[in-house]
Amino acid sequence: MGAGLFDLWIRGVAVSAPEATLPRLSPLGWGRWAWRNLTSMRTALFLLLLLSIGAVPGSIFPQRSIDPGRVADYLAANPRTGPWLDRFGFFEVYASPWFSAIYLLLVISLIGCIIPRTRLHWHALRSQPPRAPARLERLGAHATAEYAGSPAEALAAARALLRGKRYRVHAHDDSSVSAESGYLRETGNLVFHVAMCIVIIGVAAGHVFGWRGDVIVTEGQTFASVFPQYDTFRAGTAVDANTLPPFSIRLDKLDVTFERKAGGAQFGAPRGFIAETTTTERPGDRPRNQIVTVNEPITLGGADVFLLGNGYAPIVTVTDAGGKVLYKGATPFLAQDNFYTSVGAIKVPSAAPKQLGFSGFFLPTAEPTYANGPRSVFPDLDNPEIAVSVWEGNLFPGGRPQSVYTLNTAELVEVPRADGKPLAIRLKPGQSYELPGGRGTIAFDGVARFAGFSVRTDPGKGLTLAAALLTIAGLVASLIVRRRRIFVRVAPGPLAGEDAARQPGAPGIPASATLVTVGGLAKNADPGLAGFVDELAAALAGRPTSAAPAARTETDVT
Amino acid sequence: MTSSAALASLVSAAASPTMASWSNLALYSAMAVYTIAMLLFASYLAALGPAAAAASKATAKVTELVAVGGGASADDPSTQVAPDVDDTSEASPRARKLAGSALSMTWLATALLAASVVLRGLAVMRAPWGNMFEFANAGALAAAVAYLVLARRNRWEWLGIFVVGPVLLTLGLALLAFYTEAAELMPALKSVWLVIHVIVAILAVGLFTVAFALGVVYLLKSHREANPPANSAKRNFLDTLPRAATLERAAYGINMIGFILWTFTLVAGAIWAQKAWGSYWTWDPKEVWTFVVWVVYAAYMHARATAGWEPRKAMWIAIAAFVSVIINFAVVNVFFVGQHSYSGL
Ligand code: HEM
Numbered sequence: 001m002g003a004g005l006f007d008l009w010i011r012g013v014a015v016s017a018p019e020a021t022l023p024r025l026s027p028l029g030w031g032r033w034a035w036r037n038l039t040s041m042r043t044a045l046f047l048l049l050l051l052s053i054g055a056v057p058g059s060i061f062p063q064r065s066i067d068p069g070r071v072a073d074y075l076a077a078n079p080r081t082g083p084w085l086d087r088f089g090f091f092e093v094y095a096s097p098w099f100s101a102i103y104l105l106l107v108i109s110l111i112g113c114i115i116p117r118t119r120l121h122w123h124a125l126r127s128q129p130p131r132a133p134a135r136l137e138r139l140g141a142h143a144t145a146e147y148a149g150s151p152a153e154a155l156a157a158a159r160a161l162l163r164g165k166r167y168r169v170h171a172h173d174d175s176s177v178s179a180e181s182g183y184l185r186e187t188g189n190l191v192f193h194v195a196m197c198i199v200i201i202g203v204a205a206g207h208v209f210g211w212r213g214d215v216i217v218t219e220g221q222t223f224a225s226v227f228p229q230y231d232t233f234r235a236g237t238a239v240d241a242n243t244l245p246p247f248s249i250r251l252d253k254l255d256v257t258f259e260r261k262a263g264g265a266q267f268g269a270p271r272g273f274i275a276e277t278t279t280t281e282r283p284g285d286r287p288r289n290q291i292v293t294v295n296e297p298i299t300l301g302g303a304d305v306f307l308l309g310n311g312y313a314p315i316v317t318v319t320d321a322g323g324k325v326l327y328k329g330a331t332p333f334l335a336q337d338n339f340y341t342s343v344g345a346i347k348v349p350s351a352a353p354k355q356l357g358f359s360g361f362f363l364p365t366a367e368p369t370y371a372n373g374p375r376s377v378f379p380d381l382d383n384p385e386i387a388v389s390v391w392e393g394n395l396f397p398g399g400r401p402q403s404v405y406t407l408n409t410a411e412l413v414e415v416p417r418a419d420g421k422p423l424a425i426r427l428k429p430g431q432s433y434e435l436p437g438g439r440g441t442i443a444f445d446g447v448a449r450f451a452g453f454s455v456r457t458d459p460g461k462g463l464t465l466a467a468a469l470l471t472i473a474g475l476v477a478s479l480i481v482r483r484r485r486i487f488v489r490v491a492p493g494p495l496a497g498e499d500a501a502r503q504p505g506a507p508g509i510p511a512s513a514t515l516v517t518v519g520g521l522a523k524n525a526d527p528g529l530a531g532f533v534d535e536l537a538a539a540l541a542g543r544p545t546s547a548a549p550a551a552r553t554e555t556d557v558t
Numbered sequence: 559m560t561s562s563a564a565l566a567s568l569v570s571a572a573a574s575p576t577m578a579s580w581s582n583l584a585l586y587s588a589m590a591v592y593t594i595a596m597l598l599f600a601s602y603l604a605a606l607g608p609a610a611a612a613a614s615k616a617t618a619k620v621t622e623l624v625a626v627g628g629g630a631s632a633d634d635p636s637t638q639v640a641p642d643v644d645d646t647s648e649a650s651p652r653a654r655k656l657a658g659s660a661l662s663m664t665w666l667a668t669a670l671l672a673a674s675v676v677l678r679g680l681a682v683m684r685a686p687w688g689n690m691f692e693f694a695n696a697g698a699l700a701a702a703v704a705y706l707v708l709a710r711r712n713r714w715e716w717l718g719i720f721v722v723g724p725v726l727l728t729l730g731l732a733l734l735a736f737y738t739e740a741a742e743l744m745p746a747l748k749s750v751w752l753v754i755h756v757i758v759a760i761l762a763v764g765l766f767t768v769a770f771a772l773g774v775v776y777l778l779k780s781h782r783e784a785n786p787p788a789n790s791a792k793r794n795f796l797d798t799l800p801r802a803a804t805l806e807r808a809a810y811g812i813n814m815i816g817f818i819l820w821t822f823t824l825v826a827g828a829i830w831a832q833k834a835w836g837s838y839w840t841w842d843p844k845e846v847w848t849f850v851v852w853v854v855y856a857a858y859m860h861a862r863a864t865a866g867w868e869p870r871k872a873m874w875i876a877i878a879a880f881v882s883v884i885i886n887f888a889v890v891n892v893f894f895v896g897q898h899s900y901s902g903l
Contacts, residue, residue: 041864048857049875052850052882059843059890066840094841203839212836262741269741295749295834306836456836464838468825475818525807 039112058093128170129178132487136519145541188477195470202464211235245301309452360388577681578740584674591667598660605653606795657715694732700764720771751830762819
């Protein structure tokens with residue numbers, strides 16, 4: 001805000017909107033003009049509204065940073081509009097140029113607003129309350145009282161009362177005192193806005209200095225935290241991926257429970273995930289047993305390790321016709337629905353003469369008829385089964401990196417049954433199947449669970465949290481503190497008449513009586529002000545203080 | 559339920575169907591009583607019309623004091639001491655009686671609703687706000703309690719229908735569209751931060767609802783003040799309400815408290831997200847909308863403090879903010895894909 005509102009608070013002059021004077025055409029003039037507009041309340045308001053509207057598309061369209069798969073699906077399903085939306089950043093709203101522009105302008109406006117306000121407030125904090133207006137009866141809240149004593153004594157009494165209520169008191173002349181309280185209100189407001197800036201700095205620090213990696217670990221496996229071991233890894237610009245903390249984590253067991261009692265959508269809902277792990281902070285350290293659960297991350301080497309995902313890894317053995325083991329291991333399959341119908345691929349590059357690949361489903365509780373295709377009907381291992389088709393050829397065309405959960409079938413052909421019909425192998429644990437044409441055997445040995453761990457650091461989060469709490473403190477202060485000015489003016493009494501007033505000490509009239517007028521002014525809504533002024537007047541008159549004003553129709557919360 | 563069965567359900571901490579059905583019974587009763595309260599509130603407003611016509615001569619005088627303060631802010635001090643029309647005292651005995659019974663019915667219904675929420679909590683042995691059905695009921699309860707407390711302090715019987723109406727609507731919607739069987743929570747929701755974050759959100763929504771109702775009445779009233787009825791026979795309850803400026807200030811005050819609670823909701827949600835998902839902010843749709851709500855309310859505060867902005871326009875922003883609250887609840891949970899999959903649907 002400009003200086004206006006604050007300066008003109010008392011004078012009763014309406015603050016006009018920022019003037020639309022024609023700028024001088026010098027660059028400096030333009031700069032000033034732009035700055036003044038950018039830092040005006042109107043602009044701040046406009047930018048806030050723009051920010052709220054700008055944030056919405058990110059909740060409607062899938063976002064690359066959250067779920068790239070859904071973005072790809074969307075683009076495939078909307079070949080016409082999709083690319084246009086993409087061009088305008090609708091799949092990466094919060095990193096898009098236009099969204100950044102809005103919040104950067106807002107930050108500049110915010111800083112441009114804080115600096116002059118802080119300066120003004122600093123002066124206000126050190127200056128005395130202003131001179132009392134001539135006619136206090138014209139103030140919104142006012143009251144009169146007759147003080148039994150001289151004007152000087154009346155003022156002294158008023159000062160003492162106001163000081164007692166923690167007002168700053170000053171006398172500009174010897175017939176009045178001015179008092180002010182509630183500076184904390186503006187302080188709170190400034191703290192709020194400054195803390196907003198710090199929140200933004202904290203968030204930015206997290207982006208620059210933080211990193212995160214995700215990894216899938218099967219029961220029995222050990223994960224060592226080095227860059228190439230992560231399935232996905234993202235880091236801020238200031239992070240060196242070769243100097244990650246060298247901890248390791250072994251998944252001993254993953255305990256999972258699902259809802260079996262409740263019906264409806266709750267049936268099969270997850271109820272508990274507990275990962276029992278053995279960890280070391282650095283190679284050679286003594287291993288520790290640690291539990292990781294949802295909501296309860298552990299800290300290793302300064303990074304937080306979260307349990308974010310889980311699923312099943314069928315253990316499969318593939319042997320060649322001679323009985324030589326070509327592949328043996330637990331292969332994670334990814335859950336596709338709430339009942340963990342999972343898809344995955346088993347790649348056997350050592351098969352000869354052609355490489356072999358299996359792709360298909362893992363079902364923890366298979367629906368036996370496959371009436372709607374292979375489907376699981378409960379997320380726990382009640383009736384596990386795999387259903388895969390067989391492919392042969394070149395698994396890695398061009399040697400490019402590819403997903404571990406799907407086969408790239410560009411240079412693969414599907415292996416049919418001996419009779420030429422499509423081949424679909426269904427196996428329960430312990431069963432095996434002999435592939436047609438002497439290609440060997442696939443055996444389904446059992447199932448392990450896997451845990452999806454996410455390892456994250458965010459060096460800015462402490463600062464962000466502290467600043468966020470500070471915004472709340474600032475808001476509370478600016479809500480509960482009331483900025484008030486109280487003026488007390490004295491005139492020689494009594495009220496008996498003008499003649500008497502001109503001639504204090506006239507017969508029959510106590511020479512020491514003083515007429516006291518109290519006036520109050522609040523910066524914001526302040527329903528208690530009138531009561532406070534009345535009380536002060538009553539205290540000066542020596543009357544018992546009156547009860548709260550009757551018949552209020554206002555709320556106290558304003 | 560025998561006491562040993564109750565004990566067993568406490569020990570096993572599993573969902574208790576008996577408690578849950580009692581909870582539903584209390585909910586149906588609350589809705590029935592709210593319906594009666596709403597009819598009474600409506601009759602009360604209708605009865606105020608004639609009273610207003612009769613009293614028009616006596617109360618039309620509103621003293622506008624000389625402006626001494628900065629006229630820039632809507633908190634123009636000159637409006638603070640001008641006596642507001644306190645017309646409820648002018649209402650006919652019949653109207654006053656209607657108001658009294660409407661309030662009593664609202665208290666009764668709210669007690670039933672509170673019982674329903676508590677029973678649901680006992681049925682599931684956790685804080686009873688783990689899915690949309692439970693959240694809607696708790697939010698309606700918060701709005702009703704906020705209203706009743708404020709109505710007692712400020713004699714806001716005329717606001718009753720504008721709060722009880724939405725409360726009833728929410729409960730009906732909760733039963734029809736969001737009903738979820740009593741059950742345990744999924745792991746991500748088992749956290750003290752659920753209790754803290756959501757209870758504060760519920761309180762904020764309760765206050766926002768009352769402030770929204772006040773805002774709507776304010777807009778009606780300020781339109782009325784700008785276009786007073788030509789003859790006194792046409793006067794209705796609007797003419798008996800406190801002045802528009804008073805309504806506006808009250809709405810602002812309540813919105814401000816709601817805003818502080820919402821800020822806290824946002825921060826507590828971020829802390830919880832950090833614990834549960836490893837990142838305090840991921841622009842998940844629910845987070846986006848919580849943020850949108852927050853920013854729109856901030857814009858409202860600014861609009862109100864901006865020189866040259868009419869309070870009426872500012873109030874429209876507050877109403878837009880409340881609409882975002884509704885979207886955040888009713889649309890985002892159901893239709894948008896994100897990590898906040900707690901709707902229970
Ligand atoms: C990040 C953007 C901003 C947010 C979220 C924000 C939020 C708020 C909120 C919630 C309030 C009301 C609370 C209180 O009175 O303490 C407020 C008040 C205020 N803001 Fe901001 N603000 C932002 C940016 C700005 C900017 C850029 C300006 C300057 C142009 C500004 C100037 C003010 C002023 C002058 C008030 C006091 C209004 C009064 O006296 O009641 N704010 N702001």
